[in-house]
Amino acid sequence: MSESYKPKGKLFVISGPSGAGKSTVIGRLVKQLNNVYFSVSATTREPRRGEREGHDYFFITNSEFEQLIREGKLLEYASYVGHYYGTPSEPVDRKLDEGFDVVLDIETKGAAQVMEKRPDAIGIFLFPGSYEILRQRLMLRSTDSPEAIEKRMEQAHVECSRVEMYKYIIINDRVETAVDEAIAIITAEKCKTSERLHLLK
Amino acid sequence: MSESYKPKGKLFVISGPSGAGKSTVIGRLVKQLNNVYFSVSATTREPRRGEREGHDYFFITNSEFEQLIREGKLLEYASYVGHYYGTPSEPVDRKLDEGFDVVLDIETKGAAQVMEKRPDAIGIFLFPGSYEILRQRLMLRSTDSPEAIEKRMEQAHVECSRVEMYKYIIINDRVETAVDEAIAIITAEKCKTSERLHLLK
Numbered sequence: 219m220s221e222s223y224k225p226k227g228k229l230f231v232i233s234g235p236s237g238a239g240k241s242t243v244i245g246r247l248v249k250q251l252n253n254v255y256f257s258v259s260a261t262t263r264e265p266r267r268g269e270r271e272g273h274d275y276f277f278i279t280n281s282e283f284e285q286l287i288r289e290g291k292l293l294e295y296a297s298y299v300g301h302y303y304g305t306p307s308e309p310v311d312r313k314l315d316e317g318f319d320v321v322l323d324i325e326t327k328g329a330a331q332v333m334e335k336r337p338d339a340i341g342i343f344l345f346p347g348s349y350e351i352l353r354q355r356l357m358l359r360s361t362d363s364p365e366a367i368e369k370r371m372e373q374a375h376v377e378c379s380r381v382e383m384y385k386y387i388i389i390n391d392r393v394e395t396a397v398d399e400a401i402a403i404i405t406a407e408k409c410k411t412s413e414r415l416h417l418l419k
Numbered sequence: 420m421s422e423s424y425k426p427k428g429k430l431f432v433i434s435g436p437s438g439a440g441k442s443t444v445i446g447r448l449v450k451q452l453n454n455v456y457f458s459v460s461a462t463t464r465e466p467r468r469g470e471r472e473g474h475d476y477f478f479i480t481n482s483e484f485e486q487l488i489r490e491g492k493l494l495e496y497a498s499y500v501g502h503y504y505g506t507p508s509e510p511v512d513r514k515l516d517e518g519f520d521v522v523l524d525i526e527t528k529g530a531a532q533v534m535e536k537r538p539d540a541i542g543i544f545l546f547p548g549s550y551e552i553l554r555q556r557l558m559l560r561s562t563d564s565p566e567a568i569e570k571r572m573e574q575a576h577v578e579c580s581r582v583e584m585y586k587y588i589i590i591n592d593r594v595e596t597a598v599d600e601a602i603a604i605i606t607a608e609k610c611k612t613s614e615r616l617h618l619l620k
Contacts, residue, residue: 384612387610387615
């Protein structure tokens with residue numbers, strides 16, 4: 219085994235209902251771990267004010283997106299109010315090959331597509347302390363109507379009904395604990411015997 | 420689900436060659452985590468100077484030990500230079516029921532017995548940076564003869580040949596990192612979906 223041997227990174231899929239605090243937790247863990255790449259999605263919608271190419275999204279045309287679909291170069295995709303959203307596999311695979319761990323933030327349907335294509339992907343489901351806390355967060359942060367909040371709550375129940383395809387659950391009732399647990403999961407997965415057998419020498 | 424619901428603890432089995440630093444790592448992790456009980460073994464040998472009953476070992480008689488064997492009340496046992504050593508299951512199960520995680524420090528043969536009896540036990544194998552480092556540590560710390568050190572090195576190879584029954588490997592080339600990884604493993608195992616499904620409410 220050469221000195222320069224660097225194992226491939228691992229792929230983590232983080233899901234959870236809107237309002238569970240995914241972006242906060244992921245933002246902090248990416249800052250705290252220096253070996254994690256947060257995957258950027260591609261979309262065909264127009265950039266919003268302040269959004270940066272390659273940072274918030276890869277902004278591509280409809281025909282570019284459909285070519286990615288045809289060529290099987292998306293880990294997952296969906297269309298939503300007339301626009302495509304998806305995860306191009308090429309940047310993910312490049313980072314994994316370079317030894318970075320890669321984190322995807324996607325909803326449960328996209329996560330199911332990823333896990334079918336990549337059975338070694340590790341799913342983490344983020345949930346707030348309770349549905350009641352989730353409702354309160356949505357009411358606090360959102361300018362949504364009561365009806366829109368009910369719709370998000372229904373959607374949260376749908377997302378949660380798919381929790382068993384995830385390997386881990388993090389309850390985000392205290393963000394520091396949630397970040398610590400996410401880091402612990404990533405750290406532990408890299409201690410798996412299959413990852414480290416080559417080090418016994 | 421009642422408010423007072425407290426999940427059972429998890430059982431961790433830590434092994435590794437003599438000189439890998441098991442006691443140091445376990446000592447620190449027990450100090451840092453307040454929910455971990457370090458299991459005390461039973462033995463039929465005489466207490467050495469400074470050893471305390473129930474702290475270093477449970478010191479019991481030959482006939483008491485053999486009664487534990489007959490009644491199936493040991494998670495594992497072995498005899499070594501005329502004395503029995505083993506892990507009584509009762510204190511372990513009591514702590515697990517109370518919700519504590521329990522850590523056993525045992526060599527690989529005993530670990531195999533535990534894992535057969537408790538398939539949900541989680542094995543962690545601790546290894547120094549390399550066999551060469553192990554040899555240096557043994558030479559530094561020990562008053563053993565060169566022959567005795569060679570014997571320990573042979574034994575280390577035997578222990579390592581059984582590494583694949585462990586779920587995790589920790590390379591103890593820096594004790595702080597090793598302790599962090601051990602804590603990460605315990606934390607992550609408690610985030611498993613099967614452990615937390617009841618919290619989605």
